[in-house]
Amino acid sequence: MNSDKxxxxxxxxxxxxGGASAIPPDLSDAELQAIDDALQLAxxxxxxxxxxxxxxxxxxxxxxxVMENSxxxxxxxxxxxxxxxxxxxDAAIMDGRDRGAGSVAAxxxxxxPIDLARLVRDRTDHVMLVGEGAEKFAQEQxxxxxxxxxxxxxxxxxxxxxxxGAKAGSTDSVSPSHSRGTVGAIARDTHGNLAAATSTGGLxxxxxxxxxxxPIIGAGTYAENGVCAVSATGMGEVFMRLTAAAEVCARVxxxxxxxxxxxxxxxxxxxxxxxxGGMIALDAAGNIAMPYSSATMLRGQVGSTMKAQVxxxxxxxxx
Amino acid sequence: MNSDKxxxxxxxxxxxxGGASAIPPDLSDAELQAIDDALQLAxxxxxxxxxxxxxxxxxxxxxxxVMENSxxxxxxxxxxxxxxxxxxxDAAIMDGRDRGAGSVAAxxxxxxPIDLARLVRDRTDHVMLVGEGAEKFAQEQxxxxxxxxxxxxxxxxxxxxxxxGAKAGSTDSVSPSHSRGTVGAIARDTHGNLAAATSTGGLxxxxxxxxxxxPIIGAGTYAENGVCAVSATGMGEVFMRLTAAAEVCARVxxxxxxxxxxxxxxxxxxxxxxxxGGMIALDAAGNIAMPYSSATMLRGQVGSTMKAQVxxxxxxxxx
Numbered sequence: 001m002n003s004d005k006x007x008x009x010x011x012x013x014x015x016x017x018g019g020a021s022a023i024p025p026d027l028s029d030a031e032l033q034a035i036d037d038a039l040q041l042a043x044x045x046x047x048x049x050x051x052x053x054x055x056x057x058x059x060x061x062x063x064x065x066v067m068e069n070s071x072x073x074x075x076x077x078x079x080x081x082x083x084x085x086x087x088x089x090d091a092a093i094m095d096g097r098d099r100g101a102g103s104v105a106a107x108x109x110x111x112x113p114i115d116l117a118r119l120v121r122d123r124t125d126h127v128m129l130v131g132e133g134a135e136k137f138a139q140e141q142x143x144x145x146x147x148x149x150x151x152x153x154x155x156x157x158x159x160x161x162x163x164x165g166a167k168a169g170s171t172d173s174v175s176p177s178h179s180r181g182t183v184g185a186i187a188r189d190t191h192g193n194l195a196a197a198t199s200t201g202g203l204x205x206x207x208x209x210x211x212x213x214x215p216i217i218g219a220g221t222y223a224e225n226g227v228c229a230v231s232a233t234g235m236g237e238v239f240m241r242l243t244a245a246a247e248v249c250a251r252v253x254x255x256x257x258x259x260x261x262x263x264x265x266x267x268x269x270x271x272x273x274x275x276x277g278g279m280i281a282l283d284a285a286g287n288i289a290m291p292y293s294s295a296t297m298l299r300g301q302v303g304s305t306m307k308a309q310v311x312x313x314x315x316x317x318x319x
Numbered sequence: 320m321n322s323d324k325x326x327x328x329x330x331x332x333x334x335x336x337g338g339a340s341a342i343p344p345d346l347s348d349a350e351l352q353a354i355d356d357a358l359q360l361a362x363x364x365x366x367x368x369x370x371x372x373x374x375x376x377x378x379x380x381x382x383x384x385v386m387e388n389s390x391x392x393x394x395x396x397x398x399x400x401x402x403x404x405x406x407x408x409d410a411a412i413m414d415g416r417d418r419g420a421g422s423v424a425a426x427x428x429x430x431x432p433i434d435l436a437r438l439v440r441d442r443t444d445h446v447m448l449v450g451e452g453a454e455k456f457a458q459e460q461x462x463x464x465x466x467x468x469x470x471x472x473x474x475x476x477x478x479x480x481x482x483x484g485a486k487a488g489s490t491d492s493v494s495p496s497h498s499r500g501t502v503g504a505i506a507r508d509t510h511g512n513l514a515a516a517t518s519t520g521g522l523x524x525x526x527x528x529x530x531x532x533x534p535i536i537g538a539g540t541y542a543e544n545g546v547c548a549v550s551a552t553g554m555g556e557v558f559m560r561l562t563a564a565a566e567v568c569a570r571v572x573x574x575x576x577x578x579x580x581x582x583x584x585x586x587x588x589x590x591x592x593x594x595x596g597g598m599i600a601l602d603a604a605g606n607i608a609m610p611y612s613s614a615t616m617l618r619g620q621v622g623s624t625m626k627a628q629v630x631x632x633x634x635x636x637x638x
Contacts, residue, residue, distance in 0.1 A: 082452075088452075094560075098592075099560040099561060099592075100560065101559065101560050105449060105530075106449050106450055106452065124526060125495055125556065126495070126525070126526060126529045126556055127555075127556045127559045127560060128529065128530040128531075128535075128559065129526060129528040129529055129530070130424060130425050130449045130450055130528050130530050131425055131449055131450030131451060131452075131528055132450060132451065132527070132528060133401075133407075133425065133450075133526060133527030133528015133529065134528045135528075136526075136527050136528065137526060137527075137528065176444055176445070206445070207443060207445060207448060207452060207455075207456060208451070208452030208455050208456075209448040209449050209450055209451060209452015209453045209454075209455065209456065210445045210447065210448055210452065211424075211446075211447040211448070211449050212447075216447075216535060216536070216537075217535070217538070217559050217560060217562060218535075218537045218538065218559075218562035218565055219536070219537065222562070236446075237444065237445055237446045240420065240446045240447065240536050240537075241413075241417075241418040241419065241420050241446060241536060242418060243536060243537035243541070243562060243565040246537055246562040246565050246566070246569070247565070247569070250565070250566070250569035250572075250573060251573065253569075254569060254570065254573035254574045255573045273417075273418075
């Protein structure tokens with residue numbers, strides 16, 4: 001029953017992830033550099049807001065938006081493609097102050113799903129909008145509709161072709177595969193408020209209409225002041241069934257576990273159900289845990305008592 | 320820290336709900352009788368399966384299907400209509416054995432959403448399918464597409480007209496209202512397995528694409544062997560933000576509360592966040608709790624040590 005609290009309490013912290021899974025061996029150094037750059041920029045932008053007293057909610061949204069726009073992660077442009085060859089995007093954001101949340105899923109034409117999730121929270125009586133109805137809301141809010149081609153990169157097209165090719169001649173139904181690069185951010189601001197945000201294109205070769213854990217409050221995204229904030233990444237179906245993010249917070253709240261122990265145990269339990277992946281989690285005092293069961297997890301952290309640090313992006317030519 | 324366990328342990332139990340809210344004063348005796356009949360039939364069909372050793376998963380699905388087909392509850396035919404005048408249907412089912420789950424949302428043409436949720440669980444690698452993609456899956460499975468008119472009843476059309484009329488001349492955005500009649504079922508079978516199922520049309524006048532708590536694992540629906548099973552009904556957005564169903568089970572698991580205390584406290588916490596409603600919950604031993612903060616909750620229960628009983632349907636001319 002140890003607590004991490006007490007030693008060198010940070011005024012503010014920000015942690016981000018760029019997905020949990022192996023780095024494909026054919027990623028070029030330029031691509032790895034672009035991923036590293038995107039994570040560094042996400043930390044920088046979020047840190048600038050937090051250091052000047054900005055809210056954790058704004059900071060996690062801004063950090064996720066940077067990663068959505070990078071073109072090299074599985075969110076926004078560059079997202080994984082579904083079985084029918086187009087990107088379907090999910091995102092959620094949650095405010096630990098009142099557990100207010102906004103969530104969107106199965107978007108096909110919105111460049112920054114995290115911004116639409118924020119608008120669902122701020123401007124509707126709802127928590128979650130999906131599909132055609134969610135895009136109708138985007139249009140009502142004046143958000144431009146992007147063509148499907150905007151989201152499609154050569155790399156994701158090749159990944160889908162490989163997944164489809166692997167099934168050629170098979171009579172099996174769709175066999176989706178985990179895709180590198182879901183993005184997320186969690187933060188504690190100088191006012192002590194927690195927030196979490198997650199954005200993804202989901203699985204390569206997923207069924208049209210499939211929604212994973214990222215936009216599900218309590219599965220891939222959760223924040224509650226005084227308890228913890230979580231953003232997860234991995235085999236989303238298992239994270240949904242085990243309500244992964246809420247489970248971490250329940251262990252912190254009721255089982256009096258540290259966020260490191262709680263998140264580590266939940267990652268192990270997910271793995272025992274076949275759900276590889278990882279998560280970033282922080283407690284009310286700003287202690288960060290970033291456990292994963294996959295080969296690696298792209299991740300980073302920065303805080304008032306800690307320089308910005310990006311981890312998990314292994315460059316071939318040293319780094 | 321009392322436990323309900325130990326006295327007169329039932330071999331099997333089934334609890335159902337037909338939504339939490341006030342009964343509209345203009346409901347005729349015939350309509351009330353039809354609601355009562357639907358709940359009785361749901362209990363009878365489920366009980367027949369459970370008494371002969373059938374699985375809790377099959378029993379909750381069958382009970383919910385009866386209520387979806389009734390035409391007088393807010394699920395399947397007779398569901399609440401959204402702002403644009405058509406029904407959008409959500410449902411989820413969860414198996415406590417492995418926490419396997421299937422969920423569907425924003426359906427417009429599927430007569431029995433609970434059956435499609437079951438197929439998502441049984442025949443895909445996914446947990447949740449939404450919108451057009453979910454209906455594509457339904458067609459792949461040979462499920463007939465119903466016209467939108469199939470779902471629309473005169474009563475729901477009048478309710479929507481009232482909601483829209485109340486906003487006439489207003490510049491406010493969509494103002495959804497809670498609708499009587501979400502349906503759900505939870506059961507423990509003779510093998511000790513728990514299951515939960517929920518189905519709904521959501522809020523009257525909701526935004527096109529809005530998804531509530533019913534199809535969200537951990538919010539409106541949850542089942543975990545050895546812990547508890549929950550199906551909720553009410554102002555779904557608050558149930559989602561507080562991960563209501565998972566929260567009940569976390570309190571049972573980690574806080575060692577009885578299911579009655581846990582569900583009662585969660586209903587009170589939801590109310591303190593503006594979320595009126597109710598839930599049915601049972602623990603591993605088959606103890607049932609059915610708390611609600613709304614004016615009433617249509618509900619029923621039956622078990623190996625308990626006759627079928629329907630509650631909450633107040634008939635004008637006595638009963």
